[in-house]
Amino acid sequence: MSDTGRVAHSLLLVDDEPRIRRVLRLALEDEGYQVAEAANGYDALAALRREPPDVVLLDLMLPDRDGFTVCREIRRASDVPVIMVTARTDSHDVVAGLEAGADDYVTKPLVAKELSARIRALLRRVEPANARQSDLVEVGDLRIDVPGAEVTRDGEVLPLTRTEFKLLAELAGAEGKVLSREQLLSKVWGYGYFGDSRIVDVHIRRLRLKVERDPASPKHLVTARGLGYRLVS
Amino acid sequence: MSDTGRVAHSLLLVDDEPRIRRVLRLALEDEGYQVAEAANGYDALAALRREPPDVVLLDLMLPDRDGFTVCREIRRASDVPVIMVTARTDSHDVVAGLEAGADDYVTKPLVAKELSARIRALLRRVEPANARQSDLVEVGDLRIDVPGAEVTRDGEVLPLTRTEFKLLAELAGAEGKVLSREQLLSKVWGYGYFGDSRIVDVHIRRLRLKVERDPASPKHLVTARGLGYRLVS
DNA sequence: GCGAACATGACGGATTCATGACAGCTGTCA
């Protein structure tokens, strides 16, 4: 539960004013965060899928899209914590921001210590949920070693590729729940992948060929027709 | 996935001013929450043990102990979401409140809509972790695993299709209440569906064939002539 | 007994998924 020995938390700072970014970045780095920047909504979404941060700090006034829209777009594929950081203090904006999916809403001028405290409070709430994925998952005769990126059956290592492993690990982390193609796409391929969702089918097949004893009638990687796939013991 | 049919969320309102409690209670009940009250830290902790709420609203100025202390005491025994509600706007207090374990910190004078939005944002973040229990519905000898999209009887999996499953899950969520064809149409088929409502009959039949031991005289999926259908144990 | 409401069985179109093939890309190793 404690943060000892943990790597610095990463933030994505989205604001169109270079000066504000600079000030905030310095203040936040001072607080021990690792800060990435984006100047508009488009860049933010790209950065998000390239390297998902622990928290997004989102300004409302952006050159391309407004922050509400960007927030909704983020939420469409990601659960990343979002804090709206803006000069607009009107209560309607606060409500709109939170309704758009933001977790918190703070107004400029900012006090760095307070922002940092709010980030910590949010991380405290979110971290346990992320940590819930245990390091070793056993499903039927499969042992999935997540940090080791290795899957064994009867002590024998199965030669999975990276994508195959990430896919299997996601399904294993969901404890038998059905995951839709879209969920799997955003988790395995990353948020913002726009290709055909049939790619999931293909990789499920490749996984089955390696993981299932009889790939023609899969026991573990089960199809939920019209819904997605799930992993069962 | 949706909250349809969910009971109201419960709040515990901790403030020593009866007048403020009254105003807040009315405003929050108006927003659809179920509100309990406590006038001091001692009562708050007792109420928390007796009947844990979904969210605690905690004033800083309390007659017995200050809010920071109460918050820390709450945290010692519970992960319940806490929002500090206070007149003290000083940034140091905000930081202290959040460091004491609060999830959010809002200052009076309050805008009910904003407070409500912040409560919703917090619940949105917390709910998925708590949701795990209500995911499994048992009706008679049927076990309906909603996230797993699976129904079992005597440990045996019933091969339901997507529509059949959604239909059964809706009926199961209503606990013996009669649901009209129109209600079922809008919940299972979605609001935009304009076809014949007899489609419900057909799927009820298909469900009976798979779910009922004697489909000719259904025990669970009961017809309410002229009204709709209901699921009974 | 009559009409309305529901049950039943059948059918064709539409979805959805499995499967195998293939070309582009990436990283590796000589």
Next chain:
DNA sequence: TGACAGCTGTCATGAATCCGTCATGTTCGC
């Protein structure tokens, strides 16, 4: 650098099965 193997995403095809509709039979309430 160039060859090469392995990984990835795309596509076409075919099979399975699901779904909405309809016609007809049955039951229920009055």
